[in-house]
Amino acid sequence: MPTCDERRWDGETDLLVIGAGAGGMTAALVGTLEGLQVVLCEKSDCVGGTTATSAGSVWIPGSRQSEAAGTPDSTGAAKNYLAGLLGDASDERLAAYLASGPVVLDYLESRSSVIFSPPPVHPDYHDLPGAAVGGRALGAVSFDGRLLGTDFARVRPPRREFMVLGGMMVGKNDIAPLVAPFRTWSNFRHVIGLIARHARDRLGFKRGTRLIMGNALVARLLHDLRRLAIDIRFHTALKELIKSGDQIVGAVLTTPTGEIALRARKGVVLATGGIGWSTELRERLLPEGTRRYSLSPDTNTGDGILAGERISGEIDRNLDSAALWMPSSVMTQPDGHLSVFPHIMLDRAKPGLLAVDASGRRFVNEANSYHDFVQGMLRSNRSPASVPSHLVCDRRFIADYGIGLVHPGTRNLRRFIEAGYLFEATSIAGLAAAIGADGDALCRTIERYNRYAEAGVDEEFGRGASALNRFNGDAQNKPNPCLRPIGPGPYYAVAVWPADLASSAGLRTDSRGRVLGSGGAPLKGLYAAGADAASLFRGTYPGPGTMIGPAMVFAWRAAMDAAGALDNYPIAMD
Numbered sequence: 001m002p003t004c005d006e007r008r009w010d011g012e013t014d015l016l017v018i019g020a021g022a023g024g025m026t027a028a029l030v031g032t033l034e035g036l037q038v039v040l041c042e043k044s045d046c047v048g049g050t051t052a053t054s055a056g057s058v059w060i061p062g063s064r065q066s067e068a069a070g071t072p073d074s075t076g077a078a079k080n081y082l083a084g085l086l087g088d089a090s091d092e093r094l095a096a097y098l099a100s101g102p103v104v105l106d107y108l109e110s111r112s113s114v115i116f117s118p119p120p121v122h123p124d125y126h127d128l129p130g131a132a133v134g135g136r137a138l139g140a141v142s143f144d145g146r147l148l149g150t151d152f153a154r155v156r157p158p159r160r161e162f163m164v165l166g167g168m169m170v171g172k173n174d175i176a177p178l179v180a181p182f183r184t185w186s187n188f189r190h191v192i193g194l195i196a197r198h199a200r201d202r203l204g205f206k207r208g209t210r211l212i213m214g215n216a217l218v219a220r221l222l223h224d225l226r227r228l229a230i231d232i233r234f235h236t237a238l239k240e241l242i243k244s245g246d247q248i249v250g251a252v253l254t255t256p257t258g259e260i261a262l263r264a265r266k267g268v269v270l271a272t273g274g275i276g277w278s279t280e281l282r283e284r285l286l287p288e289g290t291r292r293y294s295l296s297p298d299t300n301t302g303d304g305i306l307a308g309e310r311i312s313g314e315i316d317r318n319l320d321s322a323a324l325w326m327p328s329s330v331m332t333q334p335d336g337h338l339s340v341f342p343h344i345m346l347d348r349a350k351p352g353l354l355a356v357d358a359s360g361r362r363f364v365n366e367a368n369s370y371h372d373f374v375q376g377m378l379r380s381n382r383s384p385a386s387v388p389s390h391l392v393c394d395r396r397f398i399a400d401y402g403i404g405l406v407h408p409g410t411r412n413l414r415r416f417i418e419a420g421y422l423f424e425a426t427s428i429a430g431l432a433a434a435i436g437a438d439g440d441a442l443c444r445t446i447e448r449y450n451r452y453a454e455a456g457v458d459e460e461f462g463r464g465a466s467a468l469n470r471f472n473g474d475a476q477n478k479p480n481p482c483l484r485p486i487g488p489g490p491y492y493a494v495a496v497w498p499a500d501l502a503s504s505a506g507l508r509t510d511s512r513g514r515v516l517g518s519g520g521a522p523l524k525g526l527y528a529a530g531a532d533a534a535s536l537f538r539g540t541y542p543g544p545g546t547m548i549g550p551a552m553v554f555a556w557r558a559a560m561d562a563a564g565a566l567d568n569y570p571i572a573m574d
Contacts, residue, residue: 009250012263013039015229015562016251017271018238018304021049022273023530023551026108026219027559032228033111034563036266040230041253043237044299048156048218049273050502050531050547053295055344056140056214057545058116060101063138065109066118071135074256075099081130085540093536096511097553103569104556105138112224114217115141124146124543125369127466134190137544140217145209146201150220151226154234155219156297161341161405167207168198169215173344179408188394201339217548238272238303241311241526248311248525267525267562270308271517274503274531275323276300283503285315285322287378289387293328293340293499300487304532308507313515313523316508319539323500324547327389329404330497331421341404343496344370349472351484352397354449355496358385360432360442362449365461366391367469367482374498389421390435390494392446393486401474404454404494413492423493430489446486453483502547504535512566513558527558 015031019023020042028040048051061078075098083089108114116138124131145152157167164170164482170178174194177187194210201208211219225232226240235256242250242261258353275281275295282293294300309315326342333339349367355365357377363386364376377386402408406416416422425431428446431437452458456479463469464482473481507515507528514522515533530551537546560566 001101007261009263010260011039011074012250012265014264014266015039015269015559016262016264016267017041019049019267019271019273019530019532020047020552021271021273021530022217022221022548023053023217023555025271026227026552026555027269027271028230029112029221030107030227030556030559031563032230034565036559037365038230038263040225040232041236041238042232042234043272043303044156044297045234046154046156047222047232048214049300050155050296051214051551052218053159054214055544056212056217056548057122057550059137059543059545060105060157060549060553061098061132061136063102063105063118065105066135066283067137069120069135069334070117071118071120072155072209073132073135077130077132078136079130081124081126081128081142082130082537082542084089084128084130085126085542086538092511093509096557097536097550100553100557100569101186101549104553105186107556112219112220114224115379117141121471122544123467123471125372125468128466132465132543133467139213142217143211143219143223145205145211147221148223148226148495151222152205152209152219153491153556154210154214155222158213158215159342160249160337161339163207165195165198166202168194169208169210169212171212174560175408179201237290238270238307241268241307243311246524248523264525267527267558269407269513269555269562270304270507270526270532271296271530271551272301272302272304272532274305274506275302275500277310278302278306280459281305285317285503287322287499290323290325290378290498290500293497294327295328295340295342295499295501304528307508308515308526308528308532311523311526312517313526314507314518316534317505319403319504319535321371321375321539322503322505324371324502324504326499326501327373327377328368328499329405329417329421331405331492339405340499342499342501343404345472347391347401347403348373349469349482350397350474351453351477351480351482352400352486352488353391353393353403354445355391356437356442356445357389358437360437360439360477361445362460364391365458365463367472369464369468369541370465370501377498388497390437390495391493392431392486392493395490395492396487397572398492403492421494425491426489428489428491431493435493435495450485453480453485456480456483458483503531504539505533508536509533509554511557512561513554514561527562529555529558536563
């Protein structure tokens with residue numbers, strides 16, 4: 001391990017931030033606003049990390065923004081909700097988060113272009129006392145990518161499976177008009193506006209510049225980093241941290257022209273994206289059957305966690321889950337691209353679909369959060385196997401809602417069937433044979449499900465009973481927005497696998513974002529934010545934005561601590 005003694009430094013700065021996702025970019029922005037000289041190093045050629053491909057939500061209770069939008073929330077209610085989920089909500093980091101979150105939103109809104117707004121309805125993921133239906137999760141306000149000029153190419157694109165027409169981003173509110181543009185005048189006008197804007201964009205850009213969700217958040221952060229002339233170094237990866245005595249004083253980084261050593265006078269912030277594709281960490285920390293697919297960028301390889309561990313940082317494994325999960329279907333496209341499609345909410349919660357394991361039986365409430373869906377897979381992955389599981393539906397379902405990579409209204413399913421992505425059969429027994437399930441059991445499962453659908457009550461898993469279920473279902477479907485009988489064939493199925501959306505296992509940190517050593521004391525000069533830090537919620541998933549929210553809040557706290565300004569914001573942590 002490098003030491004500081006007699007080292008020749010290739011440069012120095014006040015704050016060295018490693019990783020340009022939401023956490024790293026926030027730390028760099030806040031550090032600069034507080035008067036620090038900052039160097040931001042990014043391993044890839046673009047900013048955004050996993051945030052760029054996400055919904056871009058932050059879960060921050062009790063904000064002024066929610067109050068102003070008419071959906072007020074309180075940190076007291078959130079604490080009550082978390083106590084029901086975690087069993088104990090008295091953790092110092094959690095108290096700091098709940099107290100700091102609203103402060104961070106106001107700080108960024110007043111001093112940068114980073115603005116969040118709460119949608120009227122965006123429910124928490126668990127039906128517990130204190131849960132919020134709206135006001136607690138906020139989304140980044142859309143952004144015009146043209147304002148970035150040539151830097152627009154530095155924003156990591158969304159997953160291509162979530163873009164249409166050669167690079168146009170599509171939000172939840174765009175789907176219904178795009179599927180049925182001639183149904184109403186409003187739909188038609190909405191679609192014409194989208195297409196006209198996209199056509200203009202493509203005259204000068206490789207993709208659409210109407211940025212929403214995670215892309216909007218990342219673009220807003222980059223816009224501010226460039227405005228403040230912050231030193232961003234691409235293709236620059238962490239190799240080792242440098243320690244002098246009991247303090248981290250810098251890092252060795254690899255660049256296209258060789259290794260460099262940068263001294264950090266005020267501290268180093270690790271924000272490299274967590275476990276990601278690190279073979280070593282996946283083998284050590286993730287359960288069997290979950291290591292094949294990740295939704296992280298392929299340049300996320302656990303650099304921050306591994307480097308922190310080498311200088312006596314401790315990985316926290318005492319968690320409900322080592323990762324936050326997403327059921328994902330997989331298909332090789334004609335150009336060789338491997339599509340890993342996250343089944344977030346567009347199909348699983350809709351009426352007329354169910355999920356089965358190899359026995360042909362249901363194992364989970366299909367309309368629950370993506371994380372809880374996979375947790376159900378893993379709990380029942382014994383004998384018979386639940387990995388992969390299969391989503392089962394009829395032809396009418398695909399026409400109405402689509403399934404995975406198959407868009408709603410798709411008429412010709414042949415390419416999906418020939419690619420082995422979509423299984424088709426004229427009978428339920430035939431479909432069971434195609435997916436390797438027990439035919440008699442699948443028939444009984446569907447018969448039972450259809451009875452529930454007719455009555456509007458899922459007696460096995462309570463599908464459609466929670467606010468989250470109903471929000472993601474189809475409000476036009478009565479009596480239960482998440483239940484509709486599976487009708488006559490043909491029948492279809494898609495295999496879904498666990499894919500980690502983000503890691504929960506990470507370096508132990510304190511309420512200031514400082515990395516803790518094996519003895520529990522902070523390692524001076526070393527901070528971690530985002531997925532490089534252990535899950536604030538102990539590997540559970542309380543609601544939308546509970547990765548990006550803590551990433552940004554603790555990046556703010558880390559940068560403010562490094563600048564000596566954190567204590568200027570007196571925060572009661574009761």
